[in-house]
Amino acid sequence: MAEVTLTNITKRFGDFTAVDDVSMDIEDGKFTVLVGPSGCGKTTTLRMVAGLEEITEGEIKIGERVVNRVPPKDRDIAMVFQNYALYPHMDVYNNMAFGLKLRKTPKAEIKSRVHEAAELLGIEDKLKSKPRELSGGQRQRVAVGRAIVRNPKVFLFDEPLSNLDAKLRVQMRTELEQLHHKLRTTTVYVTHDQVEAMTLGDRIAVMKDGVVQQYAPPQETYDHPTNQFVAGFIGSPAMNFLAATVSRRDGTVVLAGTGFELALPAHRSRDALPERVILGVRPEDLDGPSPDGDDAITLTVSVTEQLGHSLLVYGDVDEAQVVASLDPHRKVEIDSTIHLRVNLDTLHVFDPETMETLV
Amino acid sequence: MEAETKRRKLFARLFHSLRRTAVGRLVARVCRLVWHWLRSIRWRSWAFVAPALVLIGFFLVYPTVVTVARSFFGRGVQLFGPKVHFVGLDNWQFVFTNEIMLTALRNNALWAVLFTTGTVGFGLILAVLLDRVRYEKVVKSIVFIPAAISFVGASIVWKFIYAYRPANLEQIGALNAVVVALGGEPVGWLLQRPWLNNILLIVVGIWMWTGFCMVIFSAAYKNIPKQLLEAARIDGANEWRVFRRIILPLLAPTASVVATTMVVQVLKVFDIVYVMTNGNFSTEVIANRMYKEAFLYGNYGRASAIAVVLLILIVPFMILNIRRFAAQERGR
Amino acid sequence: MMNAKKLIAKTPLHVAIFVFAAIWAIPTLGLLITSFRDPASIAGSGWWTIFPRLLSGGQYSLENYVGVIYSEGLGRSFLNSLIISVPATAISTFIASFAAFGFAWMGFTGRRTLFMVVVGLMVIPLQMTFIPILPIYNKLGLHGTFPGIWLAHTAYGLPLTTYLVHNFMAGIPKDLFDSAAIDGASPLRTFWNIVMPISIPALASVFIFQFLWIWNDLLVSLVYLTAQKSVAPLMLSIANLVTNRGQDWELLTAAAFVSMALPLVVFFSLQRYFVRGILAGSVKG
Numbered sequence: 001m002a003e004v005t006l007t008n009i010t011k012r013f014g015d016f017t018a019v020d021d022v023s024m025d026i027e028d029g030k031f032t033v034l035v036g037p038s039g040c041g042k043t044t045t046l047r048m049v050a051g052l053e054e055i056t057e058g059e060i061k062i063g064e065r066v067v068n069r070v071p072p073k074d075r076d077i078a079m080v081f082q083n084y085a086l087y088p089h090m091d092v093y094n095n096m097a098f099g100l101k102l103r104k105t106p107k108a109e110i111k112s113r114v115h116e117a118a119e120l121l122g123i124e125d126k127l128k129s130k131p132r133e134l135s136g137g138q139r140q141r142v143a144v145g146r147a148i149v150r151n152p153k154v155f156l157f158d159e160p161l162s163n164l165d166a167k168l169r170v171q172m173r174t175e176l177e178q179l180h181h182k183l184r185t186t187t188v189y190v191t192h193d194q195v196e197a198m199t200l201g202d203r204i205a206v207m208k209d210g211v212v213q214q215y216a217p218p219q220e221t222y223d224h225p226t227n228q229f230v231a232g233f234i235g236s237p238a239m240n241f242l243a244a245t246v247s248r249r250d251g252t253v254v255l256a257g258t259g260f261e262l263a264l265p266a267h268r269s270r271d272a273l274p275e276r277v278i279l280g281v282r283p284e285d286l287d288g289p290s291p292d293g294d295d296a297i298t299l300t301v302s303v304t305e306q307l308g309h310s311l312l313v314y315g316d317v318d319e320a321q322v323v324a325s326l327d328p329h330r331k332v333e334i335d336s337t338i339h340l341r342v343n344l345d346t347l348h349v350f351d352p353e354t355m356e357t358l359v
Numbered sequence: 360m361e362a363e364t365k366r367r368k369l370f371a372r373l374f375h376s377l378r379r380t381a382v383g384r385l386v387a388r389v390c391r392l393v394w395h396w397l398r399s400i401r402w403r404s405w406a407f408v409a410p411a412l413v414l415i416g417f418f419l420v421y422p423t424v425v426t427v428a429r430s431f432f433g434r435g436v437q438l439f440g441p442k443v444h445f446v447g448l449d450n451w452q453f454v455f456t457n458e459i460m461l462t463a464l465r466n467n468a469l470w471a472v473l474f475t476t477g478t479v480g481f482g483l484i485l486a487v488l489l490d491r492v493r494y495e496k497v498v499k500s501i502v503f504i505p506a507a508i509s510f511v512g513a514s515i516v517w518k519f520i521y522a523y524r525p526a527n528l529e530q531i532g533a534l535n536a537v538v539v540a541l542g543g544e545p546v547g548w549l550l551q552r553p554w555l556n557n558i559l560l561i562v563v564g565i566w567m568w569t570g571f572c573m574v575i576f577s578a579a580y581k582n583i584p585k586q587l588l589e590a591a592r593i594d595g596a597n598e599w600r601v602f603r604r605i606i607l608p609l610l611a612p613t614a615s616v617v618a619t620t621m622v623v624q625v626l627k628v629f630d631i632v633y634v635m636t637n638g639n640f641s642t643e644v645i646a647n648r649m650y651k652e653a654f655l656y657g658n659y660g661r662a663s664a665i666a667v668v669l670l671i672l673i674v675p676f677m678i679l680n681i682r683r684f685a686a687q688e689r690g691r
Numbered sequence: 692m693m694n695a696k697k698l699i700a701k702t703p704l705h706v707a708i709f710v711f712a713a714i715w716a717i718p719t720l721g722l723l724i725t726s727f728r729d730p731a732s733i734a735g736s737g738w739w740t741i742f743p744r745l746l747s748g749g750q751y752s753l754e755n756y757v758g759v760i761y762s763e764g765l766g767r768s769f770l771n772s773l774i775i776s777v778p779a780t781a782i783s784t785f786i787a788s789f790a791a792f793g794f795a796w797m798g799f800t801g802r803r804t805l806f807m808v809v810v811g812l813m814v815i816p817l818q819m820t821f822i823p824i825l826p827i828y829n830k831l832g833l834h835g836t837f838p839g840i841w842l843a844h845t846a847y848g849l850p851l852t853t854y855l856v857h858n859f860m861a862g863i864p865k866d867l868f869d870s871a872a873i874d875g876a877s878p879l880r881t882f883w884n885i886v887m888p889i890s891i892p893a894l895a896s897v898f899i900f901q902f903l904w905i906w907n908d909l910l911v912s913l914v915y916l917t918a919q920k921s922v923a924p925l926m927l928s929i930a931n932l933v934t935n936r937g938q939d940w941e942l943l944t945a946a947a948f949v950s951m952a953l954p955l956v957v958f959f960s961l962q963r964y965f966v967r968g969i970l971a972g973s974v975k976g
Binding site: 403404405406407408410411412414415417418419420421422423425426429481485488489491492498500501502503504505507508509510511512514515516517518519520522529530531532533536566569570623626627629630633634637646649650653654659662663665666667669670673676677680681684685688 | 850913943
């Protein structure tokens with residue numbers, strides 16, 4: 001068990017900066033998720049922690065030890081890859097035992113560790129099979145098993161569930177959660193799927209263009225995103241963004257745009273606001289009828305999608321498409337004009353230039 | 360004990376004061392540089408490729424360079440001994456003016472054109488035709504078998520077919536048997552200079568290597584999505600059109616690779632000519648000539664020049680290969 | 692009805708293919724038949740004349756083969772060919788594997804350029820190499836010895852073999868190497884315990900390809916070995932046979948078949964690997 005500390009980590013490939021001045025403290029035993037769109041630098045960061053990429057600038061510590069120059073095999077880490085990276089010519093047992101054999105672990109101990117891990121993952125009966133005889137989910141379990149038997153200080157996961165079909169993904173996700181609960185090993189997990197990030201992470205780091213946008217517990221990134229990117233990335237369906245102008249009335253801030261005029265409650269009104277802002281409202285925060293149009297957004301319905309647990313209503317406001325997640329029993333007609341009440345306590349206001357959250 | 364500690368302290372003091380001098384610092388820096396340089400050479404990487412590089416260096420690179428130089432020197436067994444004089448362009452003059460050499464050059468050109476056209480052409484046609492029948496695999500094997508046979512074996516096979524018996528005797532060579540059956544006179548095929556016997560030798564080569572080209576073309580052809588061809592057929596194109604306008608262009612890159620491979624092979628043709636005619640009856644080729652000059656007549660200078668001619672002929676294709684290869688690697 | 696129509700429409704196709712197949716098969720067939728006939732019959736009638744009496748046993752014999760193997764010493768030559776081909780191919784494939792791995796997965800300055808040079812050397816005519824090497828061989832006493840020709844064949848085959856093996860090794864997924872690095876495998880371990888086992892199919896193809904090439908070779912044997920029966924490989928002996936006994940078809944045909952026997956067996960039993968070997972080098976993707 002150990003903490004992982006990244007200090008001012010930068011990675012450059014020639015002129016291109018893949019990771020830009022990233023600093024993070026990952027506490028011992030915590031599950032940290034690096035999440036973001038492809039190319040945001042999350043995998044590169046992970047590989048630097050693993051020792052598979054050289055660090056251009058900055059320092060990485062595992063425990064108390066600076067590991068910048070330490071080769072991967074001496075960092076006491078284990079990694080699970082997106083494509084499993086199982087050795088095709090070895091059976092499952094040997095795949096899992098390989099690392100231990102190289103470390104001259106006594107045979108008896110290898111045996112017990114492999115069997116223990118296999119039991120934990122439900123693959124004891126597959127120990128003599130070769131990878132090509134296994135299904136995707138089983139291969140992934142072997143990959144995880146290979147990491148477990150090493151008893152490392154840190155687990156590193158590189159998009160391990162991306163190659164599985166949706167149903168299997170959900171199942172493996174819960175299994176990983178249970179595993180973490182049992183083993184309590186410090187884990188760094190990379191994914192592009194924000195659902196995985198939200199469900200698995202103790203803290204998530206949302207990355208974009210090599211920069212960590214926000215590093216916080218999942219709920220916080222949902223409730224209090226630090227900028228528009230995080231706000232739009234976390235949460236599904238994504239937050240709606242509308243252009244709005246700011247004016248003041250009776251000391252409160254009023255945001256106005258096509259189809260809406262909203263007065264912010266007093267405790268949320270700020271003084272220093274630019275004239276033009278971006279208003280952010282989550283689909284689930286648009287609900288309830290508002291017959292008089294107060295505190296509401298007006299839109300013309302273009303599409304509805306019945307999901308069973310909610311009704312997604314799509315409408316156009318200006319050129320932007322707005323999505324609302326309503327009670328599934330609501331009756332909404334296409335091409336009708338509806339007013340949806342906005343939850344004024346949870347809406348966000350962003351600076352259109354800097355993208356930062358203002359309110 | 361005390362003396363020991365005293366000595367150590369003195370030494371340490373000396374050492375530290377030395378370090379502070381400019382010389383000391385310089386030495387330290389140099390040492391550090393050398394150390395880092397040594398560490399940065401990836402010894403292990405070089406260890407992996409070293410055996411291959413050594414062998415290639417000795418057997419391919421070094422001799423090539425030396426042979427080029429040697430072509431400017433005279434005959435003689437030794438490489439660069441006292442008996443071997445510089446003769447300038449004498450050998451080269453021989454290469455380009457001697458009658459037999461000119462015949463050889465002409466023949467190699469003939470080989471290059473006919474052999475390449477034959478193997479590539481037949482290979483392509485067979486690949487396309489065979490794809491349409493169910494017994495494809497069987498015929499493919501039949502056509503490919505000669506590729507597994509040695510040149511020596513093939514030469515015997517065809518020498519037998521070209522065999523000649525005077526008209527009053529039964530023919531035992533298949534070709535003459537056909538000719539006689541059709542009412543003609545038997546012919547000593549391999550004696551028919553200057554064109555026919557060369558062509559008959561080239562036939563042997565084509566017989567051997569068409570299978571090789573066919574296999575490659577077949578793989579490339581099967582890579583063409585069937586829907587492409589079906590769409591064309593539905594659009595109204597007849598088979599010939601489909602072949603000309605779709606199949607051929609798509610196979611052109613493969614054909615280019617195969618053709619260069621074939622040309623490079625055929626410029627070096629030796630075995631067939633050596634076994635069947637040994638270059639007589641104006642069937643001589645460059646490789647055979649080089650062998651004779653070196654090992655029969657002992658004229659190493661001339662032989663080197665002839666070898667260099669071969670190299671010169673092949674260099675354009677080497678460059679083509681490398682360029683193509685580099686483009687591939689870049690795309691990786 | 693439809694099928695008959697199809698059959699008729701396809702007749703030209705079948706005829707054309709049949710002609711091709713015939714041209715390709717007949718020469719070898721003629722050779723095979725002749726090798727079982729006695730000298731008198733061969734001189735007296737063409738081999739195609741046996742067809743009416745195909746199954747009457749009396750006209751066949753193994754005399755020619757016996758003669759060629761024992762009196763003409765081709766049995767010894769066959770062994771020599773084995774002694775030459777197997778070690779040379781094994782060493783060549785082995786060294787090429789190391790080099791291919793180094794070029795594919797280990798970084799060092801000039802790696803790419805060096806590799807392209809090695810591959811480019813594939814086309815160098817062997818004639819360029821004989822004259823400078825022979826004096827050195829003579830001095831070292833390697834001329835006319837098996838080790839001498841092993842080295843020569845190995846070196847000559849390295850560019851192509853390295854290229855083919857490299858083709859395969861470069862395609863191994865990178866994360867396998869990452870995993871090995873994390874597991875703690877040194878480059879040598881990774882090479883020996885992971886890459887080589889995975890490469891076995893490719894190595895098999897390369898091995899067979901190279902083996903047949905060396906088995907069928909004439910030129911290198913001519914240059915590096917004397918025609919002494921004790922070391923002469925099959926091709927060399929047979930070539931001499933053609934020069935000396937050019938009209939003795941009973942011997943030549945049997946000899947030809949002795950030389951073809953092994954390649955044909957290898958070809959038929961391992962066709963897959965052989966073809967894959969060719970394709971690996973030539974068709975991209």
